[in-house]
Ligand SMILES: CSCCC(=O)/C(O)=C/O
């Protein structure tokens with residue numbers, strides 16, 4: 001019997017984190033919910049998450065070998081933002097490119113690279129008080145919208161190609177996904193690619209000076225809000241542009257500062 005609450009379980013937070021880390025077992029996982037509720041997430045054959053809500057009286061059997069995780073009270077950003085280390089394959093950029101076995105990266109680890117994230121209510125972005133507060137706190141005075149698909153984006157092919165060229169900006173890149181999804185790839189401290197999957201409701205900030213790129217995923221569509229402090233500058237500086245002050249500042253703030261920490265080092 002497992003009574004999962006902070007009062008009754010030792011190292012409650014750590015347990016929750018472990019439950020929520022994607023994993024498999026060699027045997028069936030059988031759970032019967034007596035009180036409270038929780039989520040079991042399982043992967044479908046296309047590697048998408050299916051969320052199952054279990055409530056009192058529900059019995060669930062996960063077969064041996066299925067990738068899954070369970071969520072009882074966790075950071076709900078992870079429903080719309082996932083990150084992992086990429087493999088080295090040059091196959092279709094719109095595929096997930098997980099390593100084998102998968103190496104997931106937590107949102108806390110991303111924040112150590114300066115990549116910030118929120119989960120917001122994308123169906124209510126016009127009246128959303130949380131978005132208003134983020135904008136006020138961070139000075140995001142400018143807003144526009146971009147839809148990445150051949151019908152809506154002028155010079156679609158050229159733009160798609162440019163987005164996927166590794167580059168940096170001299171200002172933050174702030175994107176809030178209102179529909180669809182896409183991959184923002186960022187370099188870690190060892191220059192390994194971390195793929196950040198941003199889905200509807202996910203908002204990310206890439207700090208000035210971080211090398212990154214963007215691609216659609218296999219759903220081939222994203223609608224995003226673009227935010228900016230003041231008048232927007234979208235100029236990408238393709239790698240290498242290491243002499244730019246924004247790059248030097250990034251290195252000083254997020255690479256050298258914690259160089260001894262293995263937290264977001266691919267080699268760790
Ligand atoms: C979904 S926004 C398109 C990508 C973009 O604007 C950019 O700058 C990528 O680095």
Ligand SMILES: [Fe+2]
Pocket residue numbers: 167168169173212213236
């Ligand atoms: Fe960019």
Ligand code: NI
Pocket residue numbers: 023024025029068
């Ligand atoms: Ni399990």
